[in-house]
Amino acid sequence: xxxxxxxxxxxxxxxxxxxxxxxxxxxxxxxxxxxxxxxxxxxxxxxxxxxxxxxxxxxxxxxxxxxxxxxxxxxxxxxxxxxxxxxxxxxxxxxxxxxxxxxxxxxxxxxxxxxxxxxxxxxxxxxxxxxxxxxxxxxxxxxxxxxxxxxxxxxxxxxxxxxxxxxxxxxxxxxxxxxxxxxxxxxxxxxxxxxxxxxxxxxxxxxxxxxxxxxxxxxxxxxxxxxxxxxxxxxxxxxxxxxxxxxxxxxxxxx
Amino acid sequence: xxxxxxxxxxxxxxxxxxxxxxxxxxxxxxxxxxxxxxxxxxxxxxxxxxxxxxxxxxxxxxxxxxxxxxxxxxxxxxxxxxxxxxxxxxxxxxxxxxxxxxxxxxxxxxxxxxxxxxxxxxxxxxxxxxxxxxxxxxxxxxxxxxxxxxxxxxxxxxxxxxxxxxxxxxxxxxxxxxxxxxxxxxxxxxxxxxxxxxxxxxxxxxxxxxxxxxxxxxxxxxxxxxxxxxxxxxxxxxxxxxxxxxxxxxxxxxxxxxxxxxxxxxxxxxxxxxxxxxxxxxxxxxxxxxxxxxxxxxxxxxxxxxxxxxxxxxxxxxxxxxxxxxxxxxxxxxxxxxxxxxxxxxxxxxxxxxxxxxxxxxxxxxxxxxxxxxxxxxxxxxxxxxxxxxxxxxxxxxxxxxxxxxxxxxxxxxxxxxxxxxxxxxxxxxxxxxxxxxxxxxxxxxxxxxxxxxxxxxxxxxxxxxxxxxxxxxxxxxxxxxxxxxxxxxxxxxxxxxxxxxxxxxxxxxxxxxxxxxxxxxxxxxx
Ligand SMILES: Cc1cc2nc3c(=O)[nH]c(=O)nc-3n(C[C@H](O)[C@H](O)[C@H](O)COP(=O)(O)OP(=O)(O)OC[C@H]3O[C@@H](n4cnc5c(N)ncnc54)[C@H](O)[C@@H]3O)c2cc1C
Ligand SMILES: Cc1cc2nc3c(=O)[nH]c(=O)nc-3n(C[C@H](O)[C@H](O)[C@H](O)COP(=O)(O)OP(=O)(O)OC[C@H]3O[C@@H](n4cnc5c(N)ncnc54)[C@H](O)[C@@H]3O)c2cc1C
Numbered sequence: 001x002x003x004x005x006x007x008x009x010x011x012x013x014x015x016x017x018x019x020x021x022x023x024x025x026x027x028x029x030x031x032x033x034x035x036x037x038x039x040x041x042x043x044x045x046x047x048x049x050x051x052x053x054x055x056x057x058x059x060x061x062x063x064x065x066x067x068x069x070x071x072x073x074x075x076x077x078x079x080x081x082x083x084x085x086x087x088x089x090x091x092x093x094x095x096x097x098x099x100x101x102x103x104x105x106x107x108x109x110x111x112x113x114x115x116x117x118x119x120x121x122x123x124x125x126x127x128x129x130x131x132x133x134x135x136x137x138x139x140x141x142x143x144x145x146x147x148x149x150x151x152x153x154x155x156x157x158x159x160x161x162x163x164x165x166x167x168x169x170x171x172x173x174x175x176x177x178x179x180x181x182x183x184x185x186x187x188x189x190x191x192x193x194x195x196x197x198x199x200x201x202x203x204x205x206x207x208x209x210x211x212x213x214x215x216x217x218x219x220x221x222x223x224x225x226x227x228x229x230x231x232x233x234x235x236x237x238x239x240x241x242x243x244x245x246x247x248x249x250x251x252x253x254x255x
Numbered sequence: 256x257x258x259x260x261x262x263x264x265x266x267x268x269x270x271x272x273x274x275x276x277x278x279x280x281x282x283x284x285x286x287x288x289x290x291x292x293x294x295x296x297x298x299x300x301x302x303x304x305x306x307x308x309x310x311x312x313x314x315x316x317x318x319x320x321x322x323x324x325x326x327x328x329x330x331x332x333x334x335x336x337x338x339x340x341x342x343x344x345x346x347x348x349x350x351x352x353x354x355x356x357x358x359x360x361x362x363x364x365x366x367x368x369x370x371x372x373x374x375x376x377x378x379x380x381x382x383x384x385x386x387x388x389x390x391x392x393x394x395x396x397x398x399x400x401x402x403x404x405x406x407x408x409x410x411x412x413x414x415x416x417x418x419x420x421x422x423x424x425x426x427x428x429x430x431x432x433x434x435x436x437x438x439x440x441x442x443x444x445x446x447x448x449x450x451x452x453x454x455x456x457x458x459x460x461x462x463x464x465x466x467x468x469x470x471x472x473x474x475x476x477x478x479x480x481x482x483x484x485x486x487x488x489x490x491x492x493x494x495x496x497x498x499x500x501x502x503x504x505x506x507x508x509x510x511x512x513x514x515x516x517x518x519x520x521x522x523x524x525x526x527x528x529x530x531x532x533x534x535x536x537x538x539x540x541x542x543x544x545x546x547x548x549x550x551x552x553x554x555x556x557x558x559x560x561x562x563x564x565x566x567x568x569x570x571x572x573x574x575x576x577x578x579x580x581x582x583x584x585x586x587x588x589x590x591x592x593x594x595x596x597x598x599x600x601x602x603x604x605x606x607x608x609x610x611x612x613x614x615x616x617x618x619x620x621x622x623x624x625x626x627x628x629x630x631x632x633x634x635x636x637x638x639x640x641x642x643x644x645x646x647x648x649x650x651x652x653x654x655x656x657x658x659x660x661x662x663x664x665x666x667x668x669x670x671x672x673x674x675x676x677x678x679x680x681x682x683x684x685x686x687x688x689x690x691x692x693x694x695x696x697x698x699x700x701x702x703x704x705x706x707x708x709x710x711x712x713x714x715x716x717x718x719x720x721x722x723x724x725x726x727x728x729x730x731x732x733x734x735x736x737x738x739x740x741x742x743x744x745x746x747x748x749x750x751x752x753x754x755x756x757x758x759x760x761x762x763x764x765x766x767x768x769x770x771x772x773x774x775x776x777x778x779x780x781x782x
Contacts, residue, residue: 012623028391032622071621180575183618183625186522186604190597237267 001053001146003044004106005077006099006113006126008034009061009068013118019221033068036114039174042181044112045076047146054078056106060085060098066197073192074184080197081106083205091214092120096128098212101205104133108169110151115140115173130171138164140175260286260293261300261327271328274314275400276739277655280322282309287333291434291506294329298504299438301327307768310500312407313357315400317658318737320411320499320773331355331406334506337370339379340386343511348386349429351509354406358398361405365394365512391515395421398733399634406505411735412480412497416548416633417587419540419693421513423478423733425496430509433495433502436764439463441503448491455491467762469494470755472748477662478694479729481736481744482774483756499735500770501777502763516589518596519547521620521629524607525580529553531611532582533672536692537665538606539586545599547589549693554581556636556687563639570635572628580616584692585633636689640700653706659716661723662696662732674722675699684712696732720746736774744774 011017015029033041044055056079057072059065069080083102085094103111116123123139130137142161143154146168153164153172166172184192202208231247233240248255261284262268273279284306288294301308307326314321334355343349352361364370368387372380386392396408397415407413409431414423421427430444439459448457453469469485484493495502526532536549557580563570576583586603590596600619608614620626644656663671675697679686690698699719701712720730720743730736730743745753757778761767767777 014623014627030623032624074619074621183523183574183620185615185617186600186607186619187614187617189619189621190601190604193597 001047001051001110002108003047003053003055004103004108004111005037005040005044005055005057005072006103006111006129007037007041007057007059007068007072008095008114008117008119008125009059009065010034010117010119017223019223022220024221031064031067033071034114034117034119036116036118036174036176038114038181039176039178040112040114041072041075041077042179043144043174044110045182046179047110047144048076051146053109056081056108058099058102058106059083060090060095060102063199069197070192071184073195073197074188075182076184076188077195079195081200082197083200083202085212086202086209087212087214089214091216092122092124092128093215094212096125096132098202098205098207099125100129100132101207102200103129105205110146110168111135111171112144113171113173115175126171126173133171135169135171136166137171137173138166139173141172142175142177144172144178260288260297262286264328268328271311271314271330272323274311274319274321275317276319276322276737278319278322278739280309280319281325282323282328283326285328285330287330289333291334291432291440294331294434294504294506295438295440297327297329298434298436302436302438302766302768305766305768307771309770310406310410310504312355312404312410313402315403316407316411316737317734318731318739320735320737320770321407322738324738324772326768329504331504331506332357332404334406335360335404337361337364338507339375339509340370340382341379342382342385343429348382348389348392348512349509350512351430351507352405354409354505354508355404357402357404358394358396358408359401361394362401365392389514392512393515394427394510394512396424396427399637405508405510409496409505409508410498410500411733412484414478414480414691414733416550416585416691417589418478419549419691420547420589423480424510425484425493427510428492428496428508429511430507431492431495431505432507434504434506435459436503436766436769437463440506443492443495444509445490445492450487450489450491452487453485455489455494457491465762467494467759468755470748470752470759472752472755475662475664475727475729475747477664477727477729478691478696478732479662480733481729481731481740481747482752483759497735499737499773501760501773503769517591518589518593519626520588520596520600521626522586522588522600522603523618523620523629523632524584524586524603524612525576525616525618526582526584526610526612527579528611529582529676530672532584533669533692535607535610535612536584537668538610539584539603540693542606543599543602545588545590545595546586546693548585548587549691550585550633551689551692551697552583552585552636553688555685556640556689557581557583559639559643559687560632560635563635570639573632573635574618574628585629636687637698640687640702643702647702647704651705654703654709657701657703657709657712657716658734659699659719660696660731660734661699661719661728662694663723663726663728665695667726667728668692668695671695671723671726671728672697675719678715678718682711682715684708684715691733694732695728717742738772741772741775 055077113126138153140156141153309323311321311330334353339351458464564573685702703709761778761780765780767779
């Protein structure tokens with residue numbers, strides 16, 4: 001069984017978002033594997049452990065993404081492929097076009113991905129890749145079973161679950177609850193240094209800048225309005241509680 | 256002078272009668288000073304009247320040091336400002352805080368570089384600008400309970416997991432301001448005032464000079480928070496760190512900061528055999544230099560976690576620990592280069608296998624998110640044990656958690672581990688052992704079901720204290736003596752040396768009124 005995992009590197013979920021020069025600043029932010037993609041990596045490793053095979057993690061991004069790929073290799077993936085899109089201006093169309101093209105030159109039985117990335121949250125890329133490759137997709141899986149020639153995914157839908165059978169090759173996207181991703185072991189981290197990391201440019205996979213140019217233009221980004229500072233009422237409890245009620249009624253007008 | 260700082264104790268202040276030891280004391284009045292001047296005013300008002308004063312920080316202490324025994328409670332938690340920053344002659348940043356600031360508050364302000372500089376001197380403001388541009392810094396002392404105040408931490412010489420590499424708070428305090436019973440103040444900067452042998456001359460900021468004779472004992476050569484810190488030719492500042500409020504009230508503290516290491520990795524090594532884990536911890540510290548923490552968890556701690564994960568949704572995110580695994584060692588690696596970290600990892604992995612572990616049984620957390628969940632694992636152990644005891648206490652109020660907090664010299668580690676294990680197994684009492692194995696300092700917790708077991712446990716702890724003393728260890732390595740472990744302090748140093756401590760205190764507090772009952776029964780030299 002040859003399994004590919006589409007893996008995006010995202011901001012640490014604890015990261016404090018700041019804007020500098022009209023863009024989200026990356027300085028001082030630590031980067032992690034998109035948590036849903038970590039479920040996908042774990043699931044790929046489990047399938048490999050029970051059926052045998054090979055797990056390849058595929059990502060598009062700059063050299064900094066190698067750290068996330070190494071983490072997946074340390075968890076137990078066999079190979080990593082990184083395609084540099086040659087631009088920072090990447091939308092869902094760009095990412096899906098690059099990934100689909102890279103993947104179409106590889107052997108695979110199953111592609112796993114996260115159902116969405118926690119940064120942009122557009123939940124589009126896996127679906128687009130499936131469309132470009134012309135293969136079936138099941139989204140938001142919380143359970144995946146694989147046997148010869150087919151996969152069965154239990155997927156979240158509004159108000160319930162849906163069990164979908166897909167002929168392979170297919171794409172399945174991971175939802176929380178699918179599994180508990182492992183930590184790499186010490187041995188895993190040392191081995192990861194020696195595992196193959198293939199780095200490619202657009203030309204290497206037969207694309208050019210024009211073919212992947214983003215279709216979405218970001219006009220501006222803004223932080224949500226900061227919460228106003230709290231107010232401290234100091235003094236005897238009897239007086240302060242009266243003051244709090246008064247403020248809630250007259251200033252905040254909530255009671 | 257009548258002042259409105261001192262308030263009578265009413266129902267609303269009842270929580271201030273106890274601390275995390277869960278022992279309840281008594282008091283007639285309470286104050287929440289905001290400045291050093293307030294503290295002086297209160298002492299000048301109460302001391303001449305012969306009123307007892309118990310100093311409090313956040314009341315997270317577990318040995319009843321902050322529990323009042325009548326008289327007045329002076330709670331410093333409202334003195335929580337940061338007043339200055341400077342660079343010392345080695346180029347390190349030092350910041351001055353009021354004693355009531357909490358560790359979590361201090362950490363956050365350092366991390367966000369967000370200080371209220373409005374009232375700062377121009378010099379401090381200039382240094383602050385430099386600090387904002389410098390790489391990330393941190394304050395290393397890391398007791399598990401981050402709501403503790405810096406004053407309480409200084410008074411107990413607090414330490415944490417990373418004290419293995421960075422030492423307890425003592426090593427990071429560069430200056431103190433202390434209000435004495437007389438209302439005079441002492442300002443002591445590290446490196447300026449030294450004892451000559453065991454004789455120490457001090458002079459207050461108001462110009463009163465006096466001499467104290469330091470007790471003659473030798474301190475154990477282990478991690479230690481029992482009794483006064485004394486040694487020949489010592490720096491005067493060290494006498495006050497760890498003095499548990501008995502000599503004076505610490506109002507201002509200057510601490511040194513350090514650059515934050517570029518790489519912080521958490522590693523959890525799991526073992527089937529508990530002894531192998533102890534062997535591993537012991538060789539680890541001899542062979543590696545960039546390890547900041549080495550923590551141990553025994554089979555009972557792991558069993559408690561397994562139950563929590565099953566029964567309590569708040570602990571659902573705990574990792575599954577297979578039943579076959581009986582001990583864990585948590586390691587924190589701090590260094591500045593990734594290839595060094597990987598080299599250390601290779602070494603740790605090799606030592607783990609040589610000690611009897613299996614290379615598949617380790618977890619490495621390379622990023623903050625993963626490390627947070629390893630830390631959650633670490634914190635879940637004491638928290639779960641406390642929850643367990645609270646539940647049992649409801650059924651039998653006579654019991655509480657019994658904990659030993661003792662350390663021994665390095666070559667005695669295996670000996671005490673097998674002593675704890677065999678005596679606990681023999682007693683049939685439920686227990687959990689975890690803690691700072693790198694410093695030969697384990698928290699041995701006994702979890703009684705009823706009064707009979709509680710008493711049996713108490714007797715066991717007393718036996719250990721006697722044995723630890725024989726081995727040249729310390730009866731309290733971290734939590735301090737407070738009011739609960741005074742018997743052990745006498746056991747450790749003997750009555751004569753305890754009398755010397757009391758005589759030392761009497762120079763600062765001739766009426767025996769300040770935090771009386773902490774460490775020993777104070778002398779009353781005058782009325
Ligand atoms: C967990 C979750 C998260 C989501 N997050 C987001 C989000 O962040 N942003 C967002 O915008 N949406 C979100 N959605 C909603 C959903 O993803 C979008 O509405 C999506 O566009 C639906 O696409 P679909 O192909 O599944 O369409 P369907 O569910 O099949 O259809 C949607 C509608 O399109 C019309 N339609 C579909 N096919 C045809 C047809 N052949 N002919 C005529 N009309 C047709 C119908 O009116 C139909 O009701 C989320 C949904 C889920 C379950
Ligand atoms: C869950 C838990 C985990 C803990 N983990 C650790 C740990 O890892 N390491 C550790 O070292 N401790 C630990 N402790 C113990 C406790 O947090 C520390 O002893 C802490 O330093 C106490 O600080 P505090 O502000 O709460 O002091 P308090 O409890 O208020 O006071 C402690 C003692 O210091 C004196 N004191 C307080 N402030 C002053 C002052 N300004 N001047 C003079 N004397 C003063 C008091 O009189 C008292 O004797 C833990 C406690 C709990 C409940």
